[in-house]
Amino acid sequence: MVNPVLLIAVPLGSAFAIPLFALLRRGVVKYIPPVALGFNLVATLLLLGKVLKNPVIVSIGGWQPPFCINLVAGPVGVLFSAIIALVGLLVSIYAMDYIKEGPTEKYHMLYLLLLTGATGVVLTGDIFNLFVFFEILCISSYALVAYLRDKAGIESAVKYLIQGAVGSSLLLIGIGLLYGQFGTLNMADIAEKITSASPISLFVPMVLLITGLGVEAAIFPLNAWLPDAHSSAPSSISAILSGIAIEVGLYAVARVIFTIFGASGILPFLALLGILTLLVGEMCAFSQNNIKRMLAYSSIGQIGLILFALAIATSYGVTGGLFQLVSHTLSKALLFLAAGYMIYQTGSLQISALEGIGRKMPLTCLAFTIGAFSLVGLPPFIGFPSKFLVVRAALATKETYFCVLIGLALLGTVIEGAYFFRVVQVLYFKADMPNQGRKDAPVVALIPMFIFVVLIVIVGVYPKLVTDVLNSAASELLNRLDYIRSVLG
Amino acid sequence: MRRIIAILLLIIVAMGINLTLAKIPFGTPKTKVGTHYIKEGIKQTGSDNIVTAVVVDYRAFDTLGEVTVLFIAAIGLGAVLTAGAGVGNRKTQPASMVLYTGCRLLFPLILIFGTYTFFHGGGFQGGAIVASGFLLIYLGCRERRISQRAFILAASLGGLAFVVIGLMGLVFGSYFLLNFLPKSASNMLFSAGVIPIIYAVIGFKVGSELASIIDNLIEES
Amino acid sequence: MSFLNNYIYYIGAFGLIFIGLYTILVKHNLIKVIIGLAILDTGVNLFLISVGYITKGTAPIFSRPGIDPEHMVDPVPQALVLTAIVIGVAILALALSLAIRLYQHYGTLNLRKIMEQKW
Amino acid sequence: MILLASFLVVVMLVGAVAACIFRDLISAVIAAALVSLIAAILFYFLQAPDVAMAEAAIGAALTAAIFIIAISRTKRHEQ
Numbered sequence: 020m021v022n023p024v025l026l027i028a029v030p031l032g033s034a035f036a037i038p039l040f041a042l043l044r045r046g047v048v049k050y051i052p053p054v055a056l057g058f059n060l061v062a063t064l065l066l067l068g069k070v071l072k073n074p075v076i077v078s079i080g081g082w083q084p085p086f087c088i089n090l091v092a093g094p095v096g097v098l099f100s101a102i103i104a105l106v107g108l109l110v111s112i113y114a115m116d117y118i119k120e121g122p123t124e125k126y127h128m129l130y131l132l133l134l135t136g137a138t139g140v141v142l143t144g145d146i147f148n149l150f151v152f153f154e155i156l157c158i159s160s161y162a163l164v165a166y167l168r169d170k171a172g173i174e175s176a177v178k179y180l181i182q183g184a185v186g187s188s189l190l191l192i193g194i195g196l197l198y199g200q201f202g203t204l205n206m207a208d209i210a211e212k213i214t215s216a217s218p219i220s221l222f223v224p225m226v227l228l229i230t231g232l233g234v235e236a237a238i239f240p241l242n243a244w245l246p247d248a249h250s251s252a253p254s255s256i257s258a259i260l261s262g263i264a265i266e267v268g269l270y271a272v273a274r275v276i277f278t279i280f281g282a283s284g285i286l287p288f289l290a291l292l293g294i295l296t297l298l299v300g301e302m303c304a305f306s307q308n309n310i311k312r313m314l315a316y317s318s319i320g321q322i323g324l325i326l327f328a329l330a331i332a333t334s335y336g337v338t339g340g341l342f343q344l345v346s347h348t349l350s351k352a353l354l355f356l357a358a359g360y361m362i363y364q365t366g367s368l369q370i371s372a373l374e375g376i377g378r379k380m381p382l383t384c385l386a387f388t389i390g391a392f393s394l395v396g397l398p399p400f401i402g403f404p405s406k407f408l409v410v411r412a413a414l415a416t417k418e419t420y421f422c423v424l425i426g427l428a429l430l431g432t433v434i435e436g437a438y439f440f441r442v443v444q445v446l447y448f449k450a451d452m453p454n455q456g457r458k459d460a461p462v463v464a465l466i467p468m469f470i471f472v473v474l475i476v477i478v479g480v481y482p483k484l485v486t487d488v489l490n491s492a493a494s495e496l497l498n499r500l501d502y503i504r505s506v507l508g
Numbered sequence: 509m510r511r512i513i514a515i516l517l518l519i520i521v522a523m524g525i526n527l528t529l530a531k532i533p534f535g536t537p538k539t540k541v542g543t544h545y546i547k548e549g550i551k552q553t554g555s556d557n558i559v560t561a562v563v564v565d566y567r568a569f570d571t572l573g574e575v576t577v578l579f580i581a582a583i584g585l586g587a588v589l590t591a592g593a594g595v596g597n598r599k600t601q602p603a604s605m606v607l608y609t610g611c612r613l614l615f616p617l618i619l620i621f622g623t624y625t626f627f628h629g630g631g632f633q634g635g636a637i638v639a640s641g642f643l644l645i646y647l648g649c650r651e652r653r654i655s656q657r658a659f660i661l662a663a664s665l666g667g668l669a670f671v672v673i674g675l676m677g678l679v680f681g682s683y684f685l686l687n688f689l690p691k692s693a694s695n696m697l698f699s700a701g702v703i704p705i706i707y708a709v710i711g712f713k714v715g716s717e718l719a720s721i722i723d724n725l726i727e728e729s
Numbered sequence: 730m731s732f733l734n735n736y737i738y739y740i741g742a743f744g745l746i747f748i749g750l751y752t753i754l755v756k757h758n759l760i761k762v763i764i765g766l767a768i769l770d771t772g773v774n775l776f777l778i779s780v781g782y783i784t785k786g787t788a789p790i791f792s793r794p795g796i797d798p799e800h801m802v803d804p805v806p807q808a809l810v811l812t813a814i815v816i817g818v819a820i821l822a823l824a825l826s827l828a829i830r831l832y833q834h835y836g837t838l839n840l841r842k843i844m845e846q847k848w
Numbered sequence: 849m850i851l852l853a854s855f856l857v858v859v860m861l862v863g864a865v866a867a868c869i870f871r872d873l874i875s876a877v878i879a880a881a882l883v884s885l886i887a888a889i890l891f892y893f894l895q896a897p898d899v900a901m902a903e904a905a906i907g908a909a910l911t912a913a914i915f916i917i918a919i920s921r922t923k924r925h926e927q
Contacts, residue, residue: 028675039668080685121587159580162581162587173831191813522747557898558789559807630901636902643910724826725825758873758927760873761873802894811898832923838923
């Protein structure tokens with residue numbers, strides 16, 4: 020059996036080893052992230068079968084759980100680390116060709132550390148340790164957003180950094196308030212003691228934690244940084260930020276609400292926030308001319324839908340939310356990767372500049388189209404079963420509130436369909452410019468896109484492949500007593 | 509307008525926090541976890557400073573994460589500030605003779621003091637002292653520079669050593685970052701198992717990372 | 730007197746937190762905003778340490794024999810703050826490097842003017 | 849003891865307000881360093897000598913140094 024701590028230690032160690040390899044040969048550096056993440060992918064797949072029966076709890080330093088930091092490799096943690104490893108691996112293969120300029124070895128180090136931080140957040144069972152890994156994730160993404168060092172990159176990194184830093188300070192205050200009341204940092208231990216506390220003294224720490232984590236999760240009033248940061252980062256990083264960083268933030272919000280606080284009173288409010296996030300995101304995306312900004316706003320919309328589905332808090336709802344999260348990760352990463360080479364070829368971020376490019380770069384544009392269709396929710400792609408599940412979960416509650424909200428969500432989906440079809444139409448059906456010969460993306464970049472497409476289609480046709488894992492992940496999130504029992508014994 | 513909104517927002521937050529603080533009276537007896545560390549810490553870790561025991565043993569994983577954060581900042585600073593969009597050289601004047609000699613004399617002393625602090629005070633403080641030594645060298649003797657690469661290399665060696673110590677714990681005792689060396693109660697340098705080693709590694713790493721940050725910031729680009 | 734005894738450290742900590750937040754929300758100069766972040770960090774650290782204090786406690790160090798373990802302050806917040814201080818410095822250093830680059834690009838650190846230049 | 853601590857807290861808050869309103873950034877940084885330094889003394893009062901040392905070395909001295917380096921490479925006055 021693989022010890023879950025290796026999922027963190029191996030990428031971390033490889034990131035530290037990169038300067039040493041660079042000393043030997045600079046060219047070898049770009050192969051290190053794929054190798055380390057490939058190891059993670061294999062390890063998580065090996066773990067997955069085991070944790071579906073029983074979560075694996077490992078403590079670090081050899082003490083008993085409340086007295087040390089522990090990792091909880093339950094279905095949720097392993098599912099998320101598998102997604103992180105998979106998307107990270109594919110994007111790192113893409114980046115081998117895409118990232119040529121600038122201090123590339125620093126890029127690869129920061130990239131690997133970002134994914135280490137993300138894996139740490141989803142695996143840890145200790146709230147302060149979650150904060151530390153969250154900082155690893157955030158700080159490396161600030162630096163990577165500024166990687167191109169152009170005007171837009173630096174400016175959006177500054178915005179991102181200030182909002183993120185305030186968020187993490189609020190998170191730390193929340194942790195301090197929790198520690199002051201319960202005298203422990205272990206999430207299961209806090210969750211056990213929290214039932215005997217008065218709700219009024221819990222409300223403030225909960226709001227602080229959700230606000231702090233919500234900055235990274237891009238929940239509605241806290242997401243001013245996102246469109247700039249996602250659109251001005253290198254495309255491979257945009258894919259990771261949209262596909263992994265936000266999702267990890269949402270995971271942390273879900274963990275705080277469901278496992279630590281077990282709060283049900285705040286859920287209708289969160290559902291409303293989710294729908295607001297969705298509508299604002301889709302409306303802004305509709306009015307964009309810049310393709311990366313459009314994709315970034317569409318991420319906000321999708322996050323809103325996921326948050327709404329999680330806030331339904333039934334078994335259907337959480338399963339649907341997690342499914343939608345997986346589908347968004349795969350589709351949006353694919354879209355950003357494809358857009359990266361389309362922008363590279365045309366030299367412009369404007370949608371109008373992409374006219375007729377579908378004939379020049381057929382494979383890249385096909386990948387983009389499939390990603391867009393999947394995101395909108397057309398069969399036979401992965402977006403269809405996931406959106407279907409969310410709608411079914413909302414209707415199954417038989418509450419007018421959720422039914423009205425899901426109606427608004429469908430309105431958002433219509434807007435989403437409109438702007439994606441507009442782009443696809445520009446790609447294929449606009450008058451062709453003088454044909455300067457075909458120049459598709461290089462093979463190294465096409466392979467990861469192809470794998471994304473295959474995954475999107477296969478899971479779209481056979482959703483049964485993932486629903487088992489998603490179901491047990493949902494039940495881990497909803498049954499906090501099981502979580503407490505499995506950690507504290 | 510912006511000020512009024514800000515003040516209103518802060519008043520609301522303050523009222524909320526006030527409600528919760530009533531539950532955490534100042535100066536009341538400590539918590540279960542803290543008591544456990546104080547009672548068992550010296551036996552379990554061999555370190556007579558319980559804070560050190562918590563930082564380097566019970567919560568060593570946090571510390572690993574924290575030196576990683578500093579490493580990321582050093583790397584990120586290098587990535588943001590490396591030449592490329594250079595805006596011309598700033599003129600530098602050579603330092604005066606007194607300053608030059610003073611810096612050269614003080615530098616080894618600061619290094620020795622920093623190294624002493626690694627073992628007897630704590631890794632972070634020692635690292636900061638070493639980094640301030642490098643700051644002094646940059647202010648005094650501008651032509652003496654250590655290449656940026658060397659700092660990053662030192663920092664990554666430190667990080668690698670930390671991870672390897674952790675993995676050795678996994679190999680010898682099936683727990684990551686296990687304190688696998690024998691411990692004794694006496695207050696010797698290595699009485700606390702791996703704690704002094706890890707603290708020295710942290711100091712080394714923090715020192716080179718902070719020095720790299722200063723070096724990057726001060727560099728005329 | 731007992732009011733001071735009970736609240737003075739909390740007042741200090743949250744005073745710093747609110748002054749820091751106010752600076753971040755209101756000021757336009759980027760360096761000022763980063764100074765606000767530094768003050769905010771210090772306030773949070775002071776708060777965490779105050780949470781762990783017990784009245785008439787001693788430092789959690791067995792520096793000489795015969796110290797009563799019952800009267801030691803909680804070591805955990807101190808360890809957390811050691812971590813938080815270093816993380817705070819990392820964020821500040823990165824923010825300042827971005828500020829330097831921003832100044833090279835725009836010739837100003839006023840965030841409002843930078844937004845105007847952009848649009 | 850408690851009076852001394854209260855006095856220090858008041859000075860610290862005044863320093864923080866000063867750091868917020870000074871138009872000269874170097875003065876503001878020095879005020880912020882003063883805040884850190886007094887916080888370090890308060891940490892010592894709260895029986896946290898390790899933290900006090902780290903705050904004085906990293907929080908006050910090093911942070912002020914990198915602020916001043918950064919200001920010397922940008923503009924000194926807030927506009």
